[in-house]
Amino acid sequence: MSQKIHPYIPNMVPEIQEEMLNEIGVQSVMELYNCIPKELQFQGNMDLPKPLTEYELRRYIEAILQKNINTKEYVSFLGAGCWQHFIPAVCDEINQRSEFLTAYAGEPYEDHGRFQALFEYQSLLAELVDMDVVNVPTFDWGQAAATSIRMAARITKRKKVLLAKTVAPERTKIITNYGSPDLEFEFIDFQLESGLMNLEDLIVKLSEDVAALYFENPSYLGFIESQGETIAKLLKEKGVLMIVGVDPISLGILAPPSHYGADIVCGDLQPLGMHMNFSGGQAGFITTRDEVEFVQEYPSRLFGIIPTIQKGEYGFGDVAYDRTSFALREKGKESVGTQTALWGITAGVYLALMGPDGMSDVGQAIRQNSQYAVKQLANIKGIKGSRFRSPFFKEFIVDFNETDMTVKDINQKLLQYKIFGGKDLSIEFPELGQCALYCVTEIHTKEDIDRLIDSLTEIIQK
Amino acid sequence: MSQKIHPYIPNMVPEIQEEMLNEIGVQSVMELYNCIPKELQFQGNMDLPKPLTEYELRRYIEAILQKNINTKEYVSFLGAGCWQHFIPAVCDEINQRSEFLTAYAGEPYEDHGRFQALFEYQSLLAELVDMDVVNVPTFDWGQAAATSIRMAARITKRKKVLLAKTVAPERTKIITNYGSPDLEFEFIDFQLESGLMNLEDLIVKLSEDVAALYFENPSYLGFIESQGETIAKLLKEKGVLMIVGVDPISLGILAPPSHYGADIVCGDLQPLGMHMNFSGGQAGFITTRDEVEFVQEYPSRLFGIIPTIQKGEYGFGDVAYDRTSFALREKGKESVGTQTALWGITAGVYLALMGPDGMSDVGQAIRQNSQYAVKQLANIKGIKGSRFRSPFFKEFIVDFNETDMTVKDINQKLLQYKIFGGKDLSIEFPELGQCALYCVTEIHTKEDIDRLIDSLTEIIQK
Amino acid sequence: WNEPIIFELHQKGEKGVEVPPVDEEITQLVGDGISDLPLEMKRKSKAALPEIGQARVLRHYLRLSQETLGSDFNVEIGQGTCTMKYIPKINEFLVRDPKLTELHPLQDESTVQGILEIFYKLDLCMREISGMDCFTFQPSGGTQALYTMASIVRKYHEVRGEGDQRDEIITTIFSHPSQAATAAVKGYKIITLHPDEDGFPDIEKLKAVVSERTAGFVVANPEDTGIFNGKINEFTKVVHDVGGLCYYDQANANGLLGITRAKEAGFDMCFFNLHKTFAAPHMCGGPATGALGVIEDLKEFLPTAIVDYKDDKYYLNDELPHSIGKIRAFHGVAQTVLRAYAWIRALGADGLKEVAKTAVLNNNYMYSKVRKIKGASAPYIKGSRLEQVRYSWEGLTKDTGVTTEDIQRRMTDFGLHYWTSHHPYIVKQPFTLEPTESYSKQDLDEYISALEQISKEAYENPMIVKEAPQQSTIHQLDEQDFLDHPEKWCITWRAYQKKVIHKQKSMSK
């Protein structure tokens, strides 16, 4: 029997192979591998499961995925860096378009649409953060923060970096990984009752060796850092750059960090139209003022708008390409490569749909729903919500210390109510004891929140 | 508070409305309705549920749809005119493309792709049925059959039509509805042990008043009508046209009706790449030889390939447009309008993917799997499968008369095993008693069929 | 793209997709599934389909899709009477839910409660919108809905013993041709009313033709001209008085939602095209739905089954004593039923009324602007317009020789659709525009300015228009008699091979 031709490999057809081998002037395909010595050639066959036809594959994979329970089936209060938000259908339509899905690295001519869409993303996000320069997206918030910090170190030519202790521990790991061995890190304490930065600690640790301070606002723990202006003033005195990580969906109602003195603003685009995808929806952004010393330190691609020889026509190109590692290899600014462009385009679509009012409405809805949750939680005996007294956005700490139960136990019990409870903080922040980080957004209805309240009440009173 | 602008209605913006009213020269939009007298104007507000935002709508509709149980969740043996087959992902990709999804009735220039895709559909199906003319799809098989019959009546200028009694009763209803009051119908009996047409009855009823005989092959009841050539000979003697309805997915292995003398062949495209969609995937086709008296009687659009002024370039247009009701209103051939073009394009994609081998493989797989099911059913005491002794394709009759249970009861019990049993025939064919029409295709695995066997065994032995 | 015909991509041996394999045990038990077929029923040689790898098939059809101007891509207001409105993407995602796509129509009712609920709830909405008392969603397009109504008319009179006597149906010339065509299929003689000089249907002409032979009266209102017949209830009364039924082509009710209804105008039946008025996509020409509503007295004539609700359960009700039977397989196009319901739910009662008002505003804005274009006019000036207008280039053609067909081709160069008119061309050099509620003023201005520019071209340099398209996918068709001569038309690639390629070859010998 002749070999089966695979639908993905047209040139398996023997007659065609024959023709091609003739053109090349060899007898068999394996002859072309003569350059690989026998001892390097893999002997035998790979031990892989047998191939499946398309229908079998679909049935097989779908059966595996059926083992998952998703956040449509259970109500979820998980956040902590990946959040459930409303995603307009138009976002999915655009990012599922075959053209955008399969585009790679074409030129400004045949990929004009890709360039324009990414330029527009940069421009739209620029309005949200109120900054003039935005990059083509990086991997995620952690990496964006790490790069922002390295940029600051290059700009200031200093090696020391201060991090707020409330920075997401996972991001801290990424930051310090990307920072070592070149940079040194030191942490700034927070106030236990509010989460706010301990300014005294900051003052002590500030010096003219410090390149930058990095903090997040709204913070990983949900509270809003309201001392931005004061912090900026302190930093300025020592020539230290202020880098702020931000959840962009807060910026319809919260002041963007540029308004209280941030030099570099970074964050994650996932809330702006990306499905959670078990964390496959993350994408980082970095924004700065349009100053040459900042722009030159970006490792990322930056698309700029330029004229063409046709009057009135827009074209796009790479701004200051020569700074990148594509051009300069190890002499370039860090490294650049495939990152998360499609999520940039999607975030652009999201912002274009939402407009100024939409972004303000969504911020408001998140605030209101999450405040409602806290208010109702406070009525449950033994639970303190929120633990911090300061205003918060979207996330907040629920304190279970008085219940004599662990967060782990409570979350296990919540599963029976078809609820994913908030993230257990007891490992990352042992000083808080049994606390959990809950997330409430615009997609939570009153019924969803009431169900949480009722379930927790039952669990704790049992 | 100002009125909310709906995302679907941009010109609700009051300032814009103002500008437009100025251009028109009226004070208010309602003034434009002055041509509608007060007594015709609807007073009050329509009593409709309150509007939902996109997210609410999604959650609301998805919750309703969750109440359904689909054929991925239960194994289904239902067919009877709508069948579960393998649908290549490429078919869905193409028919979900925004361009094809939202195209309407553009011209050969701006809609060149639509014209070409439909011309190609016609051409591909023509190869499968081995006929030279294929129409842009009609609503469904029933309507295609009805139109084929009316075409035959116009061609022969006769009024009497013979229908095999094994034609799907639902289609018979459509056919007779479309045929009345112009045509008269008479039924030809079948042989109870085989399903095959009773040729004696046919001979009796044939006359030179008869326009056409219509039968289906493979038939609604699954058996293969093997007397095609004989029937054709009988018809020819009286100048009667032979119209055969066919399941196109059988034609990879079964002789197309043109090979045994059919003048018109019709059927349903749903097996060729359409999801069942609770019957939203149906689409009819009609094919004939390329003879002017046939072509002129099509009511449907027929796309033809023609040159453009650019040498070597293909263009497309409407063949013999003047025969249609678009051009001739009530003098046209029946009527034409929006039918099922997208399913035609999809069937084209399906055939292009499957190729000659794929169509042959799928026919073979259906035959083998369904034969296996019958063989295993025969081992269950009290069940006869299949009831007819003649060869069948995809569907077959399972006879439960000896079980002392009704098909209805058995199907109810099968639901508990997560199985949709075959269609209950006891109403449509009371002469068969408690029989059900089972459907087995290439998507059924041995495990699926074995599960049916095991479940039926348990149910019947209880 | 200059994409070949798919057969030209054939490469023997390539494969587009694989069929799921048959279990080996099955093959052992039953054989190859072919050898035991009756010899005369075995296909002798495989179908001459092309063999093409999956990527190439995909590329082919994707390119063709890009050569198709869907309403998502342009200011789609030039296909009057058929204009598409915005088709919400959310609805398209909803209909792709496997909880809908993978339902079989014969499943036990207990397992399809969700989709039955959608049918039923849409019915409730439609009743409110039209004033009718019960809807069926079985008809899968406007022509089928019209045909169904004609069937109901016949059955109604048959049941009353007047089936043979009443053999005439009356319609108007500016109604869609399907109205006449479908009634004719149902065996009726068609009487067509022409308008009065102001473009209104003429009630005197109606009075002159009604009689005891009148089975029914079918009309659109407004008609293709966009003119609303304010005396419509007098028309229906005249017909009712002689015992006929009145049915209403509301395929396009864009301008009327929440404003006026079939009930108040005295109709016994009406239908809406869900792909026009209720924002379902047209999909290159279907599948679609003509939602058909009737008054209580006619419910028993509807095709079976309709969806009903009792004891907290939705069910398929086929107890309709005088049902005309079936008009389409099973239940209709469920996806489009869902789309329409979702659209109504996104808008609510106030939103629907805004749809109507904005459609009328947009149309009157265009009406005002287009009439100012040199060479363009709108006949029947006295009738005010609702949601669409049939215009005329008669002046332009007289002045420049440029016809409406030339302009149609030229509009392609602007990436815009443009439709002339149904036959017969009562209005000379016609074109029909309908802006719906979906387009912004900026969109309308873009369309208008394209018309303006073409008018300018026609007067200054008519060849640009006559030789159009200048930059479309393809060049001007060379029609000659390739479409109308039986020796030359090629409706399939195989016919083309025989008639053209083979001929060329034999000539070149």
Place this chain on the structure above:
Amino acid sequence: WNEPIIFELHQKGEKGVEVPPVDEEITQLVGDGISDLPLEMKRKSKAALPEIGQARVLRHYLRLSQETLGSDFNVEIGQGTCTMKYIPKINEFLVRDPKLTELHPLQDESTVQGILEIFYKLDLCMREISGMDCFTFQPSGGTQALYTMASIVRKYHEVRGEGDQRDEIITTIFSHPSQAATAAVKGYKIITLHPDEDGFPDIEKLKAVVSERTAGFVVANPEDTGIFNGKINEFTKVVHDVGGLCYYDQANANGLLGITRAKEAGFDMCFFNLHKTFAAPHMCGGPATGALGVIEDLKEFLPTAIVDYKDDKYYLNDELPHSIGKIRAFHGVAQTVLRAYAWIRALGADGLKEVAKTAVLNNNYMYSKVRKIKGASAPYIKGSRLEQVRYSWEGLTKDTGVTTEDIQRRMTDFGLHYWTSHHPYIVKQPFTLEPTESYSKQDLDEYISALEQISKEAYENPMIVKEAPQQSTIHQLDEQDFLDHPEKWCITWRAYQKKVIHKQKSMSK
């Protein structure tokens, strides 16, 4: 299309989409959610985003999509080193399953067994394909995988107390620039080896630079030239002998699947770009996955957590004593992990080997054909080629003045991609082609004939090429210093307003 910038579509008052409303009871209870914010943290005025109706936003982005040449649309073989293969549509449908898209990464393990199973099973496949012992899918692109490997090298030496001593990483000039760049970020001094005169990496040069300062050696094989280094195991031995680690850039392993593996070549680590070798889409530049495999000894250095399997359950294992920590948030790009697994399952062991063989066959066919084109050549002629080749137009440029950049623009007119090379341009007037296994001979011939025609044009009428593109979406860019001068570059629309529009206005006063 001549689509404006999205800000130009702004119309005050229009709305693209609505936010889900807050329950009125909630508003009553907690207020408006804004008034109680700290004053200094309240946004003073809304973001200056455009206001646009939904249909117009959709139309805008759909048009931009049509102006983007995805690999689905062309013979995508001109982006050597980055060439995309066929991206199976079935996989795209699988990743849209809400059972994947709606998973939160912190859900209880019992509720994500399905996706963990996919991660684990892909790991098993990758082990077999590479010979490595454990994989992580956290790195979300090739550069991040390379960076992760550099981090592991550092950690490895630190744990052994040689962190400071070993500060050099060795690479080659025809390896991807990211290899050098990422190691530099990790604080390493980079030593770059140039090839011998036949294009092979030079083992003598390697021997000359290794020492007790050598931390690691990173290389692609074959390199961008398409030339395979058959002595690679000698290279790795040289490095191992001085105590360094060897890691392998297998971003593109198209020609090698089932033929040769990292293990046999002596590597300690390797990574595959799932979007190159395993047919995941590139999505305009990510998200992606660099699947990183290590030998058993290095497993404890991987970023946490990896997916493991015990007692019939999949779980997240973060007990890696010397883990470098985290490289990316949570678990990586789960969709692409699923895509790669689905692709492997569609092919099986034999299919993967066919992939490699066909990729090499296709490439050598092109290699043979392209060298026959006037003005084209392939340097380093003695090295035979596997899956790609870096060619040169040096001859053509000398003869005609037409450069590889001119040809790049001209290829656009044929609807084809074409990529020159990474910097530095060691090969003069370079272009790099990689046909992969996905394209048919007919496809390759189409691409080759475009190159032939351009060569012909260059010799006969070079202006056609130099002034290209002739019929692309836009005309030639007017670069001047708009991209490199800080006063002129405009990275956002608001910068453009300030620098260009505002200036124009003030000049025209």
